[in-house]
Amino acid sequence: xxxxxxxxxxxxxxxxxxxxxxxxxxxxxxxxxxxxxxxxxxxxxxxxxxxxxxxxxxxxxxxxxxxxxxxxxxxxxxxxxxxxxxxxxxxxxxxxxxxxxxxxxxxxxxxxxxxxxxxxxxxxxxxxxxxxxxxxxxxxxxxxxxxxxxxxxxxxxxxxxxxxxxxxxxxxxxxxxxxxxxxxxxxxxxxxxxxxxxxxxxxxxxxxxxxxxxxxxxxxxxxxxxxxxxxxxxxxxxxxxxxxxxxxxxxxxxxxxxxxxxxxxxxxxxxxxxxxxxxxxxxx
Amino acid sequence: xxxxxxxxxxxxxxxxxxxxxxxxxxxxxxxxxxxxxxxxxxxxxxxxxxxxxxxxxxxxxxxxxxxxxxxxxxxxxxxxxxxxxxxxxxxxxxxxxxxxxxxxxxxxxxxxxxxxxxxxxxxxxxxxxxxxxxxxxxxxxxxxxxxxxxxxxxxxxxxxxxxxxxxxxxxxxxxxxxxxxxxxxxxxxxxxxxxxxxxxxxxxxxxxxxxxxxxxxxxxxxxxxxxxxxxxxxxxxxxxxxxxxxxxxx
Numbered sequence: 276x277x278x279x280x281x282x283x284x285x286x287x288x289x290x291x292x293x294x295x296x297x298x299x300x301x302x303x304x305x306x307x308x309x310x311x312x313x314x315x316x317x318x319x320x321x322x323x324x325x326x327x328x329x330x331x332x333x334x335x336x337x338x339x340x341x342x343x344x345x346x347x348x349x350x351x352x353x354x355x356x357x358x359x360x361x362x363x364x365x366x367x368x369x370x371x372x373x374x375x376x377x378x379x380x381x382x383x384x385x386x387x388x389x390x391x392x393x394x395x396x397x398x399x400x401x402x403x404x405x406x407x408x409x410x411x412x413x414x415x416x417x418x419x420x421x422x423x424x425x426x427x428x429x430x431x432x433x434x435x436x437x438x439x440x441x442x443x444x445x446x447x448x449x450x451x452x453x454x455x456x457x458x459x460x461x462x463x464x465x466x467x468x469x470x471x472x473x474x475x476x477x478x479x480x481x482x483x484x485x486x487x488x489x490x491x492x493x494x495x496x497x498x499x500x501x502x503x504x505x506x507x508x509x510x511x512x513x514x515x516x517x518x519x520x521x522x523x524x525x526x527x528x529x530x531x532x533x534x535x536x537x538x539x540x541x542x543x544x545x546x547x548x549x550x551x552x553x554x555x556x557x558x559x
Numbered sequence: 560x561x562x563x564x565x566x567x568x569x570x571x572x573x574x575x576x577x578x579x580x581x582x583x584x585x586x587x588x589x590x591x592x593x594x595x596x597x598x599x600x601x602x603x604x605x606x607x608x609x610x611x612x613x614x615x616x617x618x619x620x621x622x623x624x625x626x627x628x629x630x631x632x633x634x635x636x637x638x639x640x641x642x643x644x645x646x647x648x649x650x651x652x653x654x655x656x657x658x659x660x661x662x663x664x665x666x667x668x669x670x671x672x673x674x675x676x677x678x679x680x681x682x683x684x685x686x687x688x689x690x691x692x693x694x695x696x697x698x699x700x701x702x703x704x705x706x707x708x709x710x711x712x713x714x715x716x717x718x719x720x721x722x723x724x725x726x727x728x729x730x731x732x733x734x735x736x737x738x739x740x741x742x743x744x745x746x747x748x749x750x751x752x753x754x755x756x757x758x759x760x761x762x763x764x765x766x767x768x769x770x771x772x773x774x775x776x777x778x779x780x781x782x783x784x785x786x787x788x789x790x791x792x793x794x795x796x797x798x799x800x801x802x803x804x805x806x807x808x809x
Contacts (some may be wrong), residue, residue, distance in 0.1 A: 341684050364686040371684040377677035394687045443685065 292319035292479050293354045293367055293446045295340060300349035302335055309335050311503045313349070320477040322469075324490040324511075327500035328525060333483040334374065334451050336500070340481065341371050341449055353447060367447060370440025370478075374452040376432035378424040384411075384435050385420035391443045410438040414468060430461035437468060448472070450482040454489050462486065469493050487526055490514075501525065569792075573770040576690060580698055580766075583691040587699055593692070597700030601662050601765075602707055608661065609654055609708050610715050616649055617641055617716030621723040625730035634730055638737035639744035641720035646745065646753045650712040652801060654705065655760030659793035663768035666697060667789035670772025671782040679773060694769045698762060705761035706754045713750065717741060752808045759804050764793045 295317040302310040309332045317323040325333050338344045339351050342359045351358040353367050378387050388407040392398060398406070411417055414434040424432060433453060440448055453469065454462040466489050472478060473493060484490055490497050491511045499507040499514075499522050507513075507522055517523045587594055624637045670693060673679050679689050717738075724732035771789040775781050 343680050343683060361686075364684070368686075369684055371681070373677050373681060375677060377681040379673075379678050379681070380676075390687070391685045394685070394692070 291446065292477065294319050295323075295358075295447065295479065295481065296350075296352045296355075297336075297340065298350050298352075300336070300339060300351060301347045302332070302339060302344070303347045309503050310339070310346075313500075313503075313505045315498055315505060315508050317479060317481060319479055321495045322473050322480045322482065322493055324482045324484060324494035324497045325500060326485060326487070326490050326497055326525075328485060331500045332503040333485075333500055337371075337449055337451050337481065337483050341369055368443050368445045370443050370445030370448040372433070372436045372440050372448070372450045372453055374455060376424070376436040378432060378435055378439070380424050382423075383420065384416070384422050384424070384427070387424070387435060388420075388439050388442045391439070406442050410441045413441065413471075414438040415464075430457050430464070433457065433461075433465055434468065437465075437472075441472070445478055448478045448480045450480065450484075452484055452486075453482065454484065454486045462489065465489075466492055499525065569770070569774075572774060573766055576694060576770045576773070577698075577766050579688070579690040580694040580769075583688065583695045584699065586691055587695070590692070590696060593696040594700060597696045598704055600665070601658070601697070601700050601761075602704035605654075605657060605661055605704075605708060606711065609657055609712050612653055612657065613645070613650065613712040613715040614719035616653060617645060617719030618723040620644055620649070620716070621720035621730070622727065625724065625727060625732070629729055634724075634732050635736055636740055636744075637720065637724055637730065637732060638717075638740035641737075642717055642741035642745045643749055645713045645716040645720075646749045648753070648801075648805075650709050650716060651705075651753045651757035651760060652797065654708045654712050654757055655764060655797045656794065658701070658705075658708075658761055659764045659768075659790055659797065662701075663764050663793050664786050664790050666765065666768040667772040667775075667786045668782060670769055671775035671785040674773055674775050675778060675782060689773060693773075694766075697765050697769060701761040701765045702758060705757040709754050709757040710750070713753065755808065756801070756804050759800060760797050763796055763800060767792055767796060 297316070298314050300310055300313040301308075313336065315323075325336065327333050335344070339346050340353075340358055342351075342361075342364065345359050353363060353369070356363040356366065378384075379390065382390065385407055388410055389403050392403045392406060397403070407420070408417075411420060414437055416431065416434055416438060419427070419431065419435070424435070427435065437450075437453070450469065454465050457465065469480070469482065469489075470493050473480065482490070482493065491514065494511050496508060497511050497514055498505055501521055507517070507519060514522070514526060517526060620641045621637055624640045625634055628634050628637065670679075673693070679693075682689050682692060721734045721737045724730045724737050725734055768789040771785050771792065775785040
């Protein structure tokens with residue numbers, strides 16, 4: 276259930292949660308239309324999941340929300356402030372978990388996490404140490420502070436990226452494909468972490484993913500983007516039996532094994548097995 | 560037409576980046592480690608190659624001057640020729656060219672890589688301006704280190720010339736006579752003009768290389784292309800600016 280404030284994971288103080296409003300958003304790159312007239316609102320403390328196939332414009336939408344790109348037309352506001360304005364980022368702390376982590380390769384894990392509070396002079400060095408160590412602990416990354424991003428696995432990089440966002444004490448947390456390129460165990464761990472952050476700290480969150488299980492397990496509401504259009508917004512329960520055939524096809528893709536493509540593969544496979552000599556020695 | 564447009568865009572974005580970065584100079588005391596690191600990268604690591612090249616440039620200048628002047632019996636003026644050439648032109652120019660090739664390429668590669676791998680985007684989302692963190696310390700670092708490198712290049716070049724004058728049979732000029740001519744015909748203003756030139760070259764090279772790095776889009780292939788573009792642009796700008804700065808200073 277959305278709440279009007281979230282709890283600071285480090286001080287247990289209330290942080291005012293923010294809302295996000297996207298209105299008639301259009302984004303074109305030259306003649307390529309990526310986002311077409313998208314409108315939705317994310318309530319304070321809500322987890323809103325944006326789903327869609329690869330290339331549907333989910334990550335581009337996230338970049339408009341965080342203000343890394345300006346929309347061709349339409350508006351994105353966070354608590355009524357223009358998301359693209361630099362001053363908005365001065366007033367509202369926005370954490371962004373990049374798809375590839377985007378960790379600073381020249382800095383250790385500890386320094387990656389400490390960069391934001393140091394640059395913004397949030398507390399003394401000992402306060403920063405406490406915050407960083409706490410964030411590492413929350414994400415089960417104890418003992419990795421001295422390591423460099425190049426020493427970490429993909430899953431660890433994702434967790435460090437989440438920890439870095441957490442140290443900012445964000446009012447809005449954006450995740451771009453948090454479980455992509457991860458094995459099922461690590462995906463489940465990341466889902467669990469996002470779920471914990473939702474339950475314990477209630478930060479307003481927008482998660483972009485094409486991972487159906489993640490979306491259904493953590494979201495308050497789900498938006499489906501197909502070909503740059505937001506075709507559905509609703510609670511995850513509505514997606515158990517979607518009425519829209521396009522959404523049904525996306526969520527429950529059916530593989531037609533009678534399709535000529537699979538026939539071709541089958542015959543190629545048979546041909547290959549005939550041409551490969553048997554590993555067993557000929558009987559004498 | 561597109562090429563002209565992209566050149567104008569490049570000039571515009573470079574000027575903007577320079578202005579934005581200089582606006583953060585006041586934050587320098589908060590990032591002493593980054594400033595010292597840049598001074599180290601720009602100054603200390605470039606010093607050996609600057610010294611080696613300056614020595615040989617001074618030597619070649621003395622050799623050529625001695626060869627040409629022996630017909631007129633004017634070897635005693637070699638010191639002033641080498642001294643003025645190094646201080647006013649070759650010292651700052653050579654340091655700037657080395658800076659573009661060695662430091663400029665490294666800056667572009669680092670910033671282009673940070674841009675391509677979204678590290679710069681991460682800074683923006685954290686409300687940490689890249690101009691403050693990545694560009695300003697480099698600009699101040701180069702402004703501090705260019706005079707040091709230029710003075711060292713001049714001194715090493717002068718000594719290179721002196722050694723060649725003493726040990727080359729057809730010149731046979733003693734160091735006392737060489738340095739006496741150097742002192743007699745050189746003014747402090749000559750050295751100072753050279754330093755001013757070096758400051759302009761260094762600032763422009765680092766700014767252009769930072770801008771090209773931060774404007775890089777695409778993948779690893781574009782990082783390589785950006786480095787090449789940065790070095791070539793820097794070299795062209797050094798030569799073009801050399802004319803205009805010399806014209807102003809003369």
